[in-house]
Amino acid sequence: MQNPTEQTSAQFLPVHLALVQPGTVPPVALYLRAGAEEQFTLYCAAHTAFDEEARGRLLGRGVQALYVRMEDEGAHSQYIEQNLAAIIRDDLLPPGEASRLVYETSSRVMQHVFDDPRSGKNIARVEPLVRVAVRSIMKNPDTLWEVTDLASHDYQTYTHCVNVSVLLVAFSLKVLDIQDASALESIGFGGMLHDVGKSLVPAEILNKAGPLTDEEFAEVQEHPLTGLSLVEQHRELGSTEAAIIRSHHERPDGRGYPDELQYQDIPRVARVAKVLDCYDAMTTDHCYARARSPFETLSIMKRMDGHFDETILNGFIRFLGPEGDRSR
Ligand SMILES: [Fe+2]
Ligand SMILES: [Fe+2]
Numbered sequence: 001m002q003n004p005t006e007q008t009s010a011q012f013l014p015v016h017l018a019l020v021q022p023g024t025v026p027p028v029a030l031y032l033r034a035g036a037e038e039q040f041t042l043y044c045a046a047h048t049a050f051d052e053e054a055r056g057r058l059l060g061r062g063v064q065a066l067y068v069r070m071e072d073e074g075a076h077s078q079y080i081e082q083n084l085a086a087i088i089r090d091d092l093l094p095p096g097e098a099s100r101l102v103y104e105t106s107s108r109v110m111q112h113v114f115d116d117p118r119s120g121k122n123i124a125r126v127e128p129l130v131r132v133a134v135r136s137i138m139k140n141p142d143t144l145w146e147v148t149d150l151a152s153h154d155y156q157t158y159t160h161c162v163n164v165s166v167l168l169v170a171f172s173l174k175v176l177d178i179q180d181a182s183a184l185e186s187i188g189f190g191g192m193l194h195d196v197g198k199s200l201v202p203a204e205i206l207n208k209a210g211p212l213t214d215e216e217f218a219e220v221q222e223h224p225l226t227g228l229s230l231v232e233q234h235r236e237l238g239s240t241e242a243a244i245i246r247s248h249h250e251r252p253d254g255r256g257y258p259d260e261l262q263y264q265d266i267p268r269v270a271r272v273a274k275v276l277d278c279y280d281a282m283t284t285d286h287c288y289a290r291a292r293s294p295f296e297t298l299s300i301m302k303r304m305d306g307h308f309d310e311t312i313l314n315g316f317i318r319f320l321g322p323e324g325d326r327s328r
């Protein structure tokens with residue numbers, strides 16, 4: 001072990017005790033901080049079993065947080081991802097932290113999916129995550145507003161996917177009254193991966209400040225179908241998941257893409273996704289456009305004739321309610 005006096009707080013990250021679960025073997029070394037001094041002593045080496053008794057002893061000493069080395073942050077995040085369901089059920093976890101953990105973990109996983117969209121391993125990480133997120137939203141639907149506050153203000157396709165997924169699950173639960181967990185999981189999964197096809201569109205096109213040429217727009221329009229085939233290479237898709245990924249740009253006036261479906265042929269879940277997708281994109285900052293307020297966004301969307309299912313858009317406005325006035 002290093003001399004504790006040589007170590008500074010800049011080298012360590014605090015982790016709340018709830019993020020070290022009894023009955024697991026954390027893959028990273030855990031440290032204790034001695035008083036207010038910047039002194040850290042090794043509490044247990046990496047790959048040491050941690051149990052209830054150990055937690056009880058720490059709590060008995062008034063310890064609320066352990067520390068991990070900065071360079072172990074990735075390994076600890078992975079540990080959080082693997083134990084997320086237990087962590088967010090843990091009574092020790094401070095209020096509001098469950099939403100933050102689910103949001104951050106989802107963003108991290110989606111970033112990996114976008115970095116390497118052909119990896120079946122990354123796609124396989126999405127489903128268990130969505131399961132945890134759905135349980136958390138079902139248990140506490142107000143999670144949505146906590147997440148709205150947490151949501152990244154800067155548009156990134158991977159955070160956009162997390163935002164759309166959370167909005168889709170919450171809207172389906174509260175407005176469409178879909179109470180079945182596995183149905184909500186399919187909806188959440190589709191939302192999470194709805195734009196995965198954009199990972200194959202060149203960044204210069206996605207981030208282009210000016211209007212797209214016809215060729216560039218044609219390339220963007222391929223993302224629902226390329227996304228579908230990316231996911232289908234690794235997993236059989238249910239009809240809900242496939243509908244969200246394939247048809248979230250279809251328009252009730254038949255002028256959407258990729259299939260130019262007529263209103264009655266667009267699955268309802270895809271019509272919902274179309275509304276929430278546009279709302280999230282317009283309320284976050286892009287490199288080419290500043291975020292609009294929820295109120296301004298909804299006013300613009302109301303005027304976009306033929307783009308949205310009116311009943312769903314009105315339901316979404318009511319769903320946001322006073323929250324719609326929040327500026328993000
Ligand atoms: Fe899209
Ligand atoms: Fe999208």
